[in-house]
Amino acid sequence: MLVNMKQLLADAEKGNYAVGSFSVANMEMVLGVIKAAEELRAPIILQIAEVRLKQSPLHVIGPLMVAAARAAKVPVAVHFDHGKTMEKISEALKIGFTSVMFDGSHLPLDENIAMTKKVIAEALQHGAAVEAEIGCVGGSEDGSEDIAINCTRPEDAVRFEKETGVDALAIAIGNAHGNYKSTPKLRFDILEEVDRLTQTPLVLHGGTGITPEDFIRCSHTGIKKINIATATFDRVEQSVRAAYRDGAIQGYYDLQAAEVEGAYQNAKTHILIFGTDNKA
Ligand code: 13P
Secondary structure, three states, X not given: OEOOHHHHHHHHHHHOOOEEEEXXXXXXXXXXXXXXXXXXXXXXXXXXXXXXXXXXXXXXHHHHHHHHHHHOOOOEEXXXXXXXXXXXXXXXXXXXXXXXXXXXXXXXXXXXXXXXXXXXXXXXXXXXXXXXXXXXOEOOOOOOOOOOOEOOOHHHHHHHHHHHOOXXXXXXXXXXXXXXXXXXXXXXXXXXXXXXXXXXXXXXXXXXXXXXXXXXXXXXXXXXXEEEOHHHHHHHHHHHHHHHHOOOOOXXXXXXXXXXXXXXXXXXXXXXXXXXXOOO
């Protein structure tokens, strides 16, 4: 069933866990992720970032994500990730996304606050939730920009929460998008301070490559949503390669099945690490 992300994050707060937010690019990934969620009875979030709309146009993938969430046997929120323009954020809200992110992390804090408030006002009209980001998570969602990590200042998080009342806040604690060159060293001191000073559910971007131990520690320290993108894309590609290598692909529909399987396996792995199985 299609649900609001706010509800999933409130449940995660009570249950002391973080919900997996899986990036998807096509129908096969949507089907694979939902299959894992249903099998494990896990609440999940399906998301797509604005930079990915070049390959997966919003007017096509958006309704598909919403329809799949509605038909799912478990709670599924549909989220617009790293929204950059009001135009696309509005389009996602009209399609029925139950949450949107406004990424103003590159803006001065005052401007980030002002823009986030505008997005919240619009999202409210659709009953949707809003995520924002302060500090800079490294890299960009599609790897096209080499954005340096700029860790969140706890005092900025306090001000941001007070002035915007945003539903979820992405913070930068040494995490980055894409595959890490070496195991990331997350700044738990910053996370602990932000968690101590704020009540807003926190979001961890750049989930690919973070260790299971760090995921769990984050989810016990205020992180209630964890974004996974690269791991899904990599796993789907590997699944297709392996199926070709094993001679399992004899025609188009075998290729399609291998894609669904890759997305399913990746979602399953993460749901089990996050401990969100049997939470639906
Ligand atoms: P990864 O690609 O590192 O998993 O990051 C995903 C993400 O944060 C999407 O917003």
